[in-house]
Amino acid sequence: xxxxxxxxxxxxxxxxxxxxxxxxxxxxxxxxxxxxxxxxxxxxxxxxxxxxxxxxxxxxxxxxxxxxxxxxxxxxxxxxxxxxxxxxxxxxxxxxxxxxxxxxxxxxxxxxxxxxxxxxxxxxxxxxxxxxxxxxxxxxxxxxxxxxxxxxxxxxxxxxxxxxxxxxxxxxxxxxxxxxxxxxxxxxxxxxxxxxxxxxxxxxxxxxxxxxxxxxxxxxxxxxxxxxxxxxxxxxxxxxxxxxxxxxxxxxxxxxxxxxxxxxxxxxxxxxxxxxxxxxxxxxxxxxxxxxxxxxxxxxxxxxxxxxxxxxxxxxxxxxxxxxxxxxxxxxxxxxxxxxxxxxxxxxxxxxxxxxxxxxxxxxxxxxxxxxxxxxxxxxxxxxxxxxxxxxxxxxxxxxxxxxxxxxxxxxxxxxxxxxxxxxxxxxxxxxxxxxxxxxxxxxxxxxxxxxxxxxxxxxxxxxxxxxxxxxxxxxxxxxxxxxxxxxxxxxxxxxxxxxxxxxxxxxxxxxxxxxxxxxxxxxxxxx
Numbered sequence: 001x002x003x004x005x006x007x008x009x010x011x012x013x014x015x016x017x018x019x020x021x022x023x024x025x026x027x028x029x030x031x032x033x034x035x036x037x038x039x040x041x042x043x044x045x046x047x048x049x050x051x052x053x054x055x056x057x058x059x060x061x062x063x064x065x066x067x068x069x070x071x072x073x074x075x076x077x078x079x080x081x082x083x084x085x086x087x088x089x090x091x092x093x094x095x096x097x098x099x100x101x102x103x104x105x106x107x108x109x110x111x112x113x114x115x116x117x118x119x120x121x122x123x124x125x126x127x128x129x130x131x132x133x134x135x136x137x138x139x140x141x142x143x144x145x146x147x148x149x150x151x152x153x154x155x156x157x158x159x160x161x162x163x164x165x166x167x168x169x170x171x172x173x174x175x176x177x178x179x180x181x182x183x184x185x186x187x188x189x190x191x192x193x194x195x196x197x198x199x200x201x202x203x204x205x206x207x208x209x210x211x212x213x214x215x216x217x218x219x220x221x222x223x224x225x226x227x228x229x230x231x232x233x234x235x236x237x238x239x240x241x242x243x244x245x246x247x248x249x250x251x252x253x254x255x256x257x258x259x260x261x262x263x264x265x266x267x268x269x270x271x272x273x274x275x276x277x278x279x280x281x282x283x284x285x286x287x288x289x290x291x292x293x294x295x296x297x298x299x300x301x302x303x304x305x306x307x308x309x310x311x312x313x314x315x316x317x318x319x320x321x322x323x324x325x326x327x328x329x330x331x332x333x334x335x336x337x338x339x340x341x342x343x344x345x346x347x348x349x350x351x352x353x354x355x356x357x358x359x360x361x362x363x364x365x366x367x368x369x370x371x372x373x374x375x376x377x378x379x380x381x382x383x384x385x386x387x388x389x390x391x392x393x394x395x396x397x398x399x400x401x402x403x404x405x406x407x408x409x410x411x412x413x414x415x416x417x418x419x420x421x422x423x424x425x426x427x428x429x430x431x432x433x434x435x436x437x438x439x440x441x442x443x444x445x446x447x448x449x450x451x452x453x454x455x456x457x458x459x460x461x462x463x464x465x466x467x468x469x470x471x472x473x474x475x476x477x478x479x480x481x482x483x484x485x486x487x488x489x490x491x492x493x494x495x496x497x498x499x500x501x502x503x504x505x506x507x508x509x510x511x512x513x514x515x516x517x518x519x520x521x522x523x524x525x526x527x528x
Contacts, residue, residue: 025134029291042303042305044289046293048293050191051190056193060171062175062177068179073400085169086176089187105123107119108139108140111263112264112333113334116263117138118202118203120152120153122153122195126158132195135293136320155183156186156194161188172187175194184202192293205399214254216233217238218230220250227250227338228242229338231394236372237344238344239269245282251333254266273318276319296316342421344423345371347373348385351497354428354477355421357460358468360414361518364406365520368391368406392409438481442478465498470482485498498526502527
């Protein structure tokens, strides 16, 4: 629980003579424009840039180590920081923000299921960050707002820079989470995604303690009420593939799976919009309108039309918009138990099958592995795709041990008989730089077939290196695309690349010593 001093510091910010609480979207847009924080685009969205930091700063994220956080899985992902350092920075940031002409406050919720939602408040230095928060979290009704009591507070001061030698941080940037004091403290970075992901980390700590599996995934529901989950790291296609005109969207990035079913943690979408086009992704394209926030998207100076193909600022261009900007959504964002689970990976080696149906053991293996190629721009310093393994497809946001989430998922797959597929949205015909990205139309056709049950009893071929059962035929997809080796002109090069990736899987999985022998054996067949 918060101490009296911590509560007073937060309340001190709330007594700022010019703190604006729960401004409407039009009022926030006016503030953003009058304060020169951003400009209005031809679509009616606000466009802002984030300067040096155009992605998350994982090396600058810390969790306060105290008597309430000892069950945290400490390490490179969850770096500890002591209470004294946190207290010192909290006082500095509070004093700093109190000197500002204006502050902005949003009160809302994380979690669409009223039984599991977390009341939060976000205090921002920037008006555009406050609009971002309003669009990404769940806005309360007027009656809910009158009774709103925040249980977690995010304080964001992007222009306050830490002094590493004095403050105990790695750099001028800091993202600190105190579960004891129920405060997230962010400074030194203007990248708005830190606000969203810090609360996701909080939910990943709190929900499992209430028998709810927190998940880095998108979710939608079909006309017959069938629910699908899409797991995957940033850039693998969660937002794109879940925004299906024939299915209603539950949410695009963060969900909980409770004994009652699935619910969205957020109230909006944070979509990557690099190479966004009306033809390929019409729902996302048309969702970016008044009230939306474009982040690091280059505009034509004359028309102010967004140029979604321009990567001069970053490849991690983003759009934040409320769920209601998508036509076919579920409201409220809750649904039943998943029928289909899809693991998405963007394999830069070009050797994984575009789609394969997983056994229960393979599902647990690939969930714990969380393989993908980290795409350019999602983190500072990443300029080329890099092979990476992120447990549960979301390791940067998991305060608890990966086995906690994996065991819960395994139990739910068994309980609800969910079908699980591994879908590769990455490269074919060769690795990155030689091959080409699998066509989105092909991926959509494969996902559609999986959701409709068309792949449950179809003829498959088992990959000799990865042991994955790939369908030999999928409607709308050329047969040769389904078997990766068929798309490579140099078969020996394919074999070497595939074997190299298989070894990376085995090396990574050595850390999961608690996994059963059956799960260990569900990985690639090739073992060197």
